Amino acid sequence: xxxxxxxESDWIHxxxxxxxxxxxxxxxxxxxxxxxEIDQVAAAQGVRPPxxxxxxxxxxxxxxxVAVGLFRRGDPPLDxxxxxxxxxxxxxxxxxxxxxxxxxx
Amino acid sequence: xxxxxxxxxxxxxxxxALVRLAAGRGLKGQLAFEKLVDRxxxxxxxxxxxxxxxxxxxxxxxxxxxxxxFLAIEDCGDGxxxxxxxxxxxxxxxxxxxxxxxxxxxxxxxxGVLAPRSVAPISGQVEGxxxxxxxxxxxxYPYREIMVxxxxxxxxxxxxxxxxxxxxxAAKMRLSRARAEFQRTYEKKGGSxxxxxxx
Numbered sequence: 161x162x163x164x165x166x167x168e169s170d171w172i173h174x175x176x177x178x179x180x181x182x183x184x185x186x187x188x189x190x191x192x193x194x195x196x197e198i199d200q201v202a203a204a205q206g207v208r209p210p211x212x213x214x215x216x217x218x219x220x221x222x223x224x225x226v227a228v229g230l231f232r233r234g235d236p237p238l239d240x241x242x243x244x245x246x247x248x249x250x251x252x253x254x255x256x257x258x259x260x261x262x263x264x265x
Numbered sequence: 266x267x268x269x270x271x272x273x274x275x276x277x278x279x280x281x282a283l284v285r286l287a288a289g290r291g292l293k294g295q296l297a298f299e300k301l302v303d304r305x306x307x308x309x310x311x312x313x314x315x316x317x318x319x320x321x322x323x324x325x326x327x328x329x330x331x332x333x334x335f336l337a338i339e340d341c342g343d344g345x346x347x348x349x350x351x352x353x354x355x356x357x358x359x360x361x362x363x364x365x366x367x368x369x370x371x372x373x374x375x376x377g378v379l380a381p382r383s384v385a386p387i388s389g390q391v392e393g394x395x396x397x398x399x400x401x402x403x404x405x406y407p408y409r410e411i412m413v414x415x416x417x418x419x420x421x422x423x424x425x426x427x428x429x430x431x432x433x434x435a436a437k438m439r440l441s442r443a444r445a446e447f448q449r450t451y452e453k454k455g456g457s458x459x460x461x462x463x464x
Contacts, residue, residue: 190310
């Protein structure tokens with residue numbers, strides 16, 4: 161059973177031919193999934209610095225945050241944390257909600 | 266040297282170069298390992314499908330095998346035996362995966378949650394490839410494993426012994442018993458020596 165000729169003359173070897181020739185269709189994204197997992201493992205285990213793709217993504221996110229920050233600089237803060245100030249609408253009027261709270265007090 | 270042997274030698278040299286790069290770590294090492302994934306994913310998933318009988322299980326175990334290999338790439342030596350080394354990792358993981366699945370199934374059976382069972386095909390409807398897969402599925406796992414390594418992967422006894430982490434004489438004996446069991450089951454199900462497995 162050791163030589164190639166002996167293997168090929170074996171009837172069981174002939175029976176298995178169909179499995180040897182079978183084309184196995186693996187999932188189209190299998191390779192990408194494995195590489196994605198490896199990327200995560202590599203980052204977590206510290207076996208390499210962040211990949212170029214990850215760096216570019218983080219730079220893009222940071223740039224986006226800076227742009228949003230600049231855009232909002234002229235706007236009033238959404239919540240300044242000071243609840244004592246009456247909430248005013250753009251026209252300078254106290255909102256109905258605040259009026260209700262005042263009445264409750 | 267035949268054309269095929271030359272191709273194999275070139276592939277081994279390329280593997281060795283990629284393994285050396287991967288062992289150097291860093292981004293370059295990771296990209297080198299990703300090339301190894303591209304080169305070895307097809308045969309690895311195919312081997313695991315034959316061992317586990319399920320494509321999704323095979324892909325899960327193959328993914329795990331690649332991750333283990335990536336983390337331990339320094340242990341692969343000069344890299345010329347990457348394929349064999351990866352096969353050993355995958356075979357161990359497949360064995361564990363199968364054992365865990367059996368334990369889960371036994372637990373579910375005991376606790377009243379019945380795992381779905383495969384329906385046995387009606388005699389006479391199973392032919393060729395299906396018959397072969399059915400027979401393989403009915404063999405004791407160590408026999409199924411050695412039959413796949415020998416007749417699908419076409420590994421020599423020495424390599425089979427290495428993958429199974431047993432001695433060569435033990436591998437020969439196991440293969441001989443597996444052949445006998447395969448023949449008995451195959452013929453019982455209507456297969457004959459003249460078949461080529463094609464429907």
